[in-house]
Amino acid sequence: MKNDILKNHFLHPYNVGIVENYDHKIIVKSDQCNDVITFTVTITHNTIDDIKFEAYGCGYAIAGASLVSDAVKGKDIDLGIRDVEEMLNTITIPDSNLRCIHLSLKAIKQLKDNLIAHGHTS
Ligand code: FES
Numbered sequence: 001m002k003n004d005i006l007k008n009h010f011l012h013p014y015n016v017g018i019v020e021n022y023d024h025k026i027i028v029k030s031d032q033c034n035d036v037i038t039f040t041v042t043i044t045h046n047t048i049d050d051i052k053f054e055a056y057g058c059g060y061a062i063a064g065a066s067l068v069s070d071a072v073k074g075k076d077i078d079l080g081i082r083d084v085e086e087m088l089n090t091i092t093i094p095d096s097n098l099r100c101i102h103l104s105l106k107a108i109k110q111l112k113d114n115l116i117a118h119g120h121t122s
Helices: 004-011 059-072 077-090 095-117
Strands: 024-029 036-044 047-056
Touching: 004 059, 024 095, 036 059, 036 095, 047 059, 047 077, 059 077, 059 095, 077 095
Parallel strands: none
Antiparallel strands: 024 036, 036 047
């Protein structure tokens, strides 16, 4: 793993575990390798108060889950998604591992869809 930001997230991941009394649980699974990441989240209105993850995946999947969870924590979910997208645009990620990193962004977008489906956000 050449990128220092990702390497640091992989070696010292943030937000590992399960949020106590979580409101939402999102499980994303890679279509290509069957790796799985589970996020648990507490939300007030549209703000992600707390978020943790458990990953059964490669180093990039773990780094991505750490980076994404850190970037969205404490933020309005739309702002968090925007910040993650901007951040990922600035990081050089090998093509073969893009899907590993984007698995966690997919999870946050899925969370947003769940909130919309339950009338919690617009
Ligand atoms: Fe499975 Fe990276 S190889 S998520």
